[in-house]
């Protein structure tokens with residue numbers, strides 16, 4: 632059992648949870664994730680490991696309520712336990728001295744960007760971050776990303792804070808005055824698709840962290856199958872990071888919709904029961 636040590640609401644549907652998980656904290660690295668289950672009959676969902684303390688034996692996750700399992704997770708309180716959790720999973724990010732690294736974070740993509748940006752800064756890179764959300768209440772980790780970035784640009788779809796527009800508009804702003812050596816683009820698949828089309832136009836090598844549906848997280852079930860550069864990979868063991876400019880985005884987007892009707896039914900039914 633993994634005890635919830637702390638819980639904080641960070642956006643209208645977003646939560647940060649600190650979990651006691653000394654073994655996971657021992658080996659967690661930026662770019663990695665875990666898979667958890669909220670109940671014995673529940674599904675397993677992947678979430679990024681945002682932060683950890685090896686000495687205090689905890690890890691932090693941040694998630695947005697979008698369906699049944701994230702809803703049930705959001706209802707757990709401090710002192711409750713998560714019954715099942717496995718991690719760290721996936722390959723860690725390649726933290727090297729690139730020069731100038733741009734982080735393009737959309738919505739809850741900021742949860743995955745934060746540990747990578749921190750590590751890149753520590754390595755001596757210049758860090759430029761664009762943080763985007765639909766409106767100002769949905770911006771997460773703004774304070775933390777400001778601290779870890781040489782430049783932070785905010786974008787909101789409705790113009791309630793920063794530039795009115797999308798992350799790719801923040802990228803255009805940066806490109807007026809900066810040369811980017813590598814970009815990390817993390818967020819909803821559709822945001823990663825369109826933002827990385829922009830970086831391709833400017834010949835900026837770009838890494839994305841893919842978010843297909845996952846079940847086991849160990850390369851056994853095939854549910855996280857993605858196509859990159861014409862080859863099939865399992866995002867849980869071969870990724871989750873890939874070259875953005877080689878990803879078959881249409882396949883990823885269509886696979887994310889496979890269970891849309893069932894997901895909607897499950898969410899509606901759990902809301903009715905509560």
Ligand SMILES: Cc1cc2nc3c(=O)[nH]c(=O)nc-3n(C[C@H](O)[C@H](O)[C@H](O)COP(=O)(O)OP(=O)(O)OC[C@H]3O[C@@H](n4cnc5c(N)ncnc54)[C@H](O)[C@@H]3O)c2cc1C
Pocket residue numbers: 664676677678679680693694695696697698699700701702739742743841842843844845871887890891894895897898
């Ligand atoms: C490696 C990895 C790391 C992730 N890290 C985070 C994180 O740190 N924070 C966070 O909030 N989410 C993260 N996700 C997405 C998260 O796993 C899904 O939001 C979650 O599985 C939804 O479960 P659910 O039962 O609540 O909703 P579901 O009923 O499964 O889905 C409801 C709706 O959410 C969307 N959705 C479902 N699965 C995914 C998915 N894998 N990616 C994106 N959208 C999805 C779809 O629109 C779907 O219709 C990550 C995904 C991956 C693969």
Ligand code: FES
Pocket residue numbers: 844845846847848849850851852853854855856865866867868
């Ligand atoms: S989640 Fe099963 S193979 Fe990746």
